[in-house]
Amino acid sequence: MPVVIIGTGLAGYNLAREFRKLDSLTSLFLISADDGAFYSKPLLSASFSHGKTAQQLCNSSSEEMSRELYAEILVHTRVILIDRLNKTLTLQQEGSEHVSKILYGRLILATGAKCRKLPHYEGDAHTDIFRINNLRDYHRFRTAVTGRKRITLLGAGLIGCEFANDLIQAGFAVDLVDLQAWPLATLLPEVAGRDLQHKLTNYGVRFHGETSLKSIERSNSGLCAQLHNGDKIETDIVLAALGLEANIGLANMAGLQVQRGITVDRYLQTSDPAIYALGDCAEVDGHQLFYVAPLIACARVLAQTLNGQPCKVHYGAIPVAVKTTLHPTTICPPSPTAEGHWQVAHDSSGVRAEYRNRNGDLLGFALTGNAITHRDRLSSQCRPIMD
Ligand code: FAD
Structure with a gap:
């Protein structure tokens, strides 16, 4: 069989x-x-x-x-x-x-x-929103952006930030919209998230935090995205990365x-x-x-x-390199139920944030910029996901 x-x-x-x-x-x-x-x-x-x-x-x-x-x-x-x-x-x-x-x-x-189902957006272009979760989606999107200039990205999580980083370097004008106040807000403490935000902004990404898309309409010059905070974005393509x-x-x-x-x-x-x-x-x-x-x-x-030798999986600490090459970022998020607080050290070159409990045990970490050199040392100290 x-x-x-x-x-x-x-x-x-x-x-x-x-x-x-x-x-x-x-x-x-x-x-x-x-x-x-x-x-x-x-x-x-x-x-x-x-x-x-x-x-x-x-x-x-x-x-x-x-x-x-x-x-x-x-x-x-x-x-x-x-x-x-x-x-x-x-x-x-x-x-x-x-x-x-x-x-x-x-x-x-x-x-x-x-991709998660999109929330309901008003407007006659709400069905024109792209998502990318496989090669076919990538091909469709790549075809659609040919000859276009302006991209609005919904969601500044891991995948949204990576697309912002990639598309800005590919020469597009990028607006990045997120409900949270800073990028990667569920994975990074504020100082690290703001650090990434400033670097992306320096390269031209326009970040719209604490808001979301209200409506998307076709216009003479492309699309008009209206945000809940009142901002209007003239754009050509909307790409959602909402989980x-x-x-x-x-x-x-x-x-x-x-x-x-x-x-x-x-x-x-x-x-x-x-x-x-x-x-x-x-x-x-x-x-x-x-x-x-x-x-x-x-x-x-x-x-x-x-193959007949039953074997259990073990997850150690799993650091993930976010592909924001303009400002390298590594995350090793603590479990959502872990009790502790962020201890943050930062300078102009990057942020090192360590999530520790009362006993000082390392439960997770986040690194940006030059601080990513601490990745291996912190990974070896970090509590494994599975005991
Ligand atoms: P998939 O790649 O989704 O494969 C599912 C397969 O199941 C497909 O072949 C599909 O056709 C098939 N299928 C589904 N239902 C059926 C059915 N009923 N009948 C037949 N076939 C079916 N992870 C990282 O660690 N680092 C990263 O930097 C990173 N970047 C990412 C960037 C993007 C844009 C995305 C989308 C994900 C990223 N990830 C990253 C996550 C990582 O890529 C995924 O965790 C991984 O690829 C999942 O692989 P999978 O095989 O489980 O699922």
Whole structure:
């Protein structure tokens, strides 16, 4: 009975690679709603300034991956139903009514995350807002901005700041809008966030804090974005980076336990012992982390488990380099429930912020500018995410 992986993002392909290092015989299927190209998703928010096309971001086609992994890869194929009793998946090919079935021995969900639904905006152009969460989106957006100059970005979180950094360097005029007072406000203390804000502003990004989009109308010269604080932005394109949510629909329909993500234990096992999950779709022992490092750790241990040596995942401290190259920033956010306070040291070259509890234990940190040199030392001292 084959091992079947749903999803060919970094989670699905990393798992397949790790599994093949241990087992070259068991038949392996990967199923993907997209074209199955192997690419590095983090590059989507750092490639405009390098003039990269979607094609150039693709490292290997599904055919190449199929040869590398001795696996069958079904592309443009959506899994629409999991029948756990009969260990059968129902598949539907893109653009076709026709459905087919496939059996699995063990099933791995690597279905990723999708952009959160946008709030309702007034105006006749509210459907023209772009999002970028895969290569196809990147291609659509890149095509749409050709010959345009002005971009309004909604959301100054990790991905929004990276796009601001990238698009300003690609020569666009960038307005960055966020509900919070400073960029990366949920991840950085104010001093560090303001530091990043000033650097982006120095390079030309116009930051509109503590406000949000009210309406978006077509105008003679492009679009007019009206903010709740009264600001009006004449713009050509609006790109939203307002967060992601795990793709849990399929798991939910199959009666698997889900919360914010598909609930799995540290063996990456769902509430069904034949089904596992990893990557953006999974909530691992209560942790939902939309980053690459955790999914790589999960892929390594899950490959061993699938190979008959059950192995638990362990997350240490996970520092993430935000790709704001104009002002390098590294975050290692404390858990939302961690009790402590920020201790901040800063000068004109950057900010070092350490989140410590009463006993002085390091629970998280944030570094900007030259202070990123403290990353390795602080990572080794920082409390791991999982004990
Ligand atoms: P995805 O890449 O979303 O893959 C999901 C797969 O599932 C796709 O192949 C999809 O077609 C398939 N699928 C879904 N549903 C079905 C179905 N029903 N049937 C068949 N197939 C299905 N992380 C970092 O650590 N550092 C960064 O700098 C960073 N930058 C980022 C920048 C951007 C712009 C974005 C969007 C994310 C960034 N991330 C970053 C996050 C990181 O890229 C993700 O955590 C990671 O790529 C998730 O991989 P995944 O395989 O879980 O999901």
